[in-house]
Amino acid sequence: MAKVRLERITRQFKEAVAIADITFEVPDGEFWVMVGPSGCGKSTILRTIAGLESATSGNLYIGDRLANQVPARQRDVAMVFQNYALYPHMSVAENLAFGLKMRKADSQTIQERVESVARSLDIAHLLDRKPKQLSGGQQQRVALGRAIARKPQVFLLDEPLSNLDAQLRDDTRAELKQLHQCLGITTIYVTHDQVEAMTLADQIVVLKQGRIQQIGAPQAIYARPTNRMVATFLGNPPMNILSATFEDGAFHLADQSFTCPSAITAHLPLSPGQSVELGIRPEHLQLVSASEDQDFNVEVSVVEPLGREILIRAVLPTQPTSSAAQAINLQVSPEIRVRPGDRLSLQIDFAQLFIFDPATGDRLYPTS
Incomplete structure (x- = not known):
């Protein structure tokens, strides 16, 4: 096993910068996940660690060894791709054994490793089959098994579950976590x-x-996103972002306003007329029976029953001459009866309110 350290890694293709100044260290034995929208550089970082791409600048360490000039085959990493990349003419057993044969392991070691990995992934009964005879989930397990059999220092997994259906993806995700805990x-x-x-x-x-x-840790990032992009990327449904203006001690949004708590103004001086973006997660909005100074009204657009809860998609009602209506999502108990067109009064949990700079997206509040 080995830690992986990236120091100011940049990868540039002619005029396009794919990744810039990437610095982080994955401690030995930990499971790190890179997320972001398509084209954000996730796979480029992974391929750079694997040796399939060369960094334009910066240093990459695997363990304590500088790996910049180390060929991919000598880095002792195993990569699992989205498309599985199994050899169609080989059986499952031969696919599992391929990496070991390339490393010239003896036949007894190969057999023991193949059998052990097949048992752990519940594919022992498939060893004689060819990839075309397997389901997508079974093929994915074989691809994972081929990587595990090598006992590499580092696993690199590039969207390995994206081709699976929802239920199988959930099951395989749990299996992956169990495997990591064991290995x-x-x-x-x-x-x-x-x-x-x-x-x-x-x-x-x-x-x-x-x-x-x-x-950061998953829950820490969810609870304290550093900017608007992170806030809206993690969470399903995502955090609500509402454009507002601060004036006379209140936030004004659409044709409504509510008082800004003193706890916020004490930590974040706001100028009269200042534009801000308010961020609040759907679970931190509460239905109230009557509108008060701290409440605001929305009009229900869509009701989506999800079993244990109901997702309501609503808009802040505006006058015909006002700008486009702002959308807002909230989650309520399945016992609550709501229909499209209903007007609801909502109360914000101000302890969970975020304020972002509309220009940069940076978090202004909470300040720490």
Whole structure:
């Protein structure tokens, strides 16, 4: 096993910068997940660690060894791709054994490793089959098994579950977590699925346009996103972002206003007329029976029953001459009866309110 350290890694393709100044260290045995929208540089970082891409600048260490000039085959990392990349003419057993044969392991070691990995992944009954005879989930297990059989220092997983259906993806995700707990191999996992990131990761690296936005434990990032992008990327449904103006001690949004708590103004001096973006997660909005100074009204657009809760998609009603209506989501108990067109009064949990700079997206409040 080995730690992985990236020091100011940049990868540039002619005029395009794919990743810029990437710095982080994955401790030995931890499971880190990189998330972000398509094109943010996740796979480029993974391929750079694997040796399939060369960094334009910066240093990469695997263990205590500088790996910049180390060929991919000598880095002792195993990479699992989105498309599985199994050899179609080989049986499952031969696919599992391929990496070991390339390393010239003896036949007894190969047989023991193949059998052990097959049992752990519940594919022992498939060893004689060819990939075309397997389901997508079974093929994914074989691809994982081939990497595990090598016993590498580092696992690199590039969206390995994206081709699976929802139920199989959930099951395989749980199996992956159990495998990591058993094997303890340093793992770096790329995904755009925030549920995978939240459930699998010891630490999450959030990326946007080739730059790191935030690194932290899943719950810490969810509770204290550093900017608007992180706030809206993690969470399903995402955090509500509402454009507002501060005036006369109150936040004005659409054609409504509510008093700004003194706890906020004490920590964040706001200028009269200042534009801000208010961030509040759907679970931190509460239905109230009557509108008060701290409440605001919304009009229900769509009601989505989800079993244990109901997701309501609503808008802040505006006058015909006003700007476009702002959308807002909230979650309520399944016992509550709501229909499209209903008007609701909402109360914000101000302890969970975020304020962002509309120009930069940076978090202004909470200040720490």
